[in-house]
Amino acid sequence: MMAAHAASCAHCGTQGVKLKRCSVCLDVSYCGAECQKAGWKGHKQTCELPLPLAEVYQKVGEAHESNDWRGVLTWEGRMEELVAGLPAASVNYLLHVFARAHELGLESTGSSDHALSAIGLEERRVELLGKMERFRDQGAALCSIAKHLLSVDKRLEAEKSFQRARRLGSQHGFGLVESEACLGLGKMAMAEERYEDGVQMLLSAKRV
Numbered sequence: 670m671m672a673a674h675a676a677s678c679a680h681c682g683t684q685g686v687k688l689k690r691c692s693v694c695l696d697v698s699y700c701g702a703e704c705q706k707a708g709w710k711g712h713k714q715t716c717e718l719p720l721p722l723a724e725v726y727q728k729v730g731e732a733h734e735s736n737d738w739r740g741v742l743t744w745e746g747r748m749e750e751l752v753a754g755l756p757a758a759s760v761n762y763l764l765h766v767f768a769r770a771h772e773l774g775l776e777s778t779g780s781s782d783h784a785l786s787a788i789g790l791e792e793r794r795v796e797l798l799g800k801m802e803r804f805r806d807q808g809a810a811l812c813s814i815a816k817h818l819l820s821v822d823k824r825l826e827a828e829k830s831f832q833r834a835r836r837l838g839s840q841h842g843f844g845l846v847e848s849e850a851c852l853g854l855g856k857m858a859m860a861e862e863r864y865e866d867g868v869q870m871l872l873s874a875k876r877v
Contacts, residue, residue: 677786679743680708682774684782690746695719697743712743726751726763733766738777741770757801764794768813775820784817791817808837808846815853828857838877848877 677684679697681704688698691705694716699705715728725744729751732740744751748767752760768790775783791814798807811834818827831853838847855870 676746677742677771677782678704679712679745680704680739682739682742682771682778682780682783684786691716696725696747698746708739711739715743722747722750729763729766733769736773738770738773741766742774745770757797761794761797761801761803761806764790764797768794772813772817775817781821784820788814788817804837804841805843805846808834808841808843808850811837812846812849812853815850819857824857824861828854831857844877848874851877 676688676698678686678688678700680699683700683704686700688700689705690696690698691712696715696719697708697712699708720728725747729741729744732738732743745767748763752763755763768787771783771787771790774780775787791810794810795807795814798804798810811830815827815830815834818824818830831850835847835850835854838844838850851870851874855867855874858864858867858870
């Protein structure tokens with residue numbers, strides 16, 4: 670299990686540094702004055718006394734729908750408030766939204782911080798989806814975790830995540846999940862010059 674999800678700079682998404690919250694709204698944090706200044710043009714539209722959670726939920730959803738990952742992460746500091754007391758389906762939605770924002774942030778910036786954040790959020794989803802018995806989505810989340818683990822060179826953990834997804838797909842008859850996991854395992858094996866294993870996995874992915 671990865672470390673608990675950490676807050677990010679609302680402008681650049683950086684983690685692992687001491688962040689300073691906006692002194693007015695307390696909703697967003699920045700890693701320094703430069704990011705705060707750069708992010709002000711967008712933030713000034715919402716910089717006011719803390720918004721009610723219902724409005725924050727709406728703004729997060731709107732930013733997600735428009736693929737505005739920075740807009741989603743602007744509200745990351747209130748994520749735990751948002752998920753508290755919500756039904757499991759709504760919690761899963763919010764975890765997915767913030768994980769997706771970090772995926773887009775990773776694509777945009779290449780920062781490993783985004784990958785680690787996405788992993789932590791998806792791990793929470795895996796646990797929640799298991800309790801909800803939504804095993805297809807759980808398998809897809811495990812494959813997503815594996816891909817992010819590969820991006821930060823955690824190959825052993827990635828292989829375990831793909832293997833778990835493969836077993837889950839096979840057990841519950843979700844061919845797409847099993848196929849995606851086999852494809853991931855096959856590509857890993859080929860990259861490591863384990864060609865026999867790689868070919869076997871890639872063929873398995875096609876047969877499912």
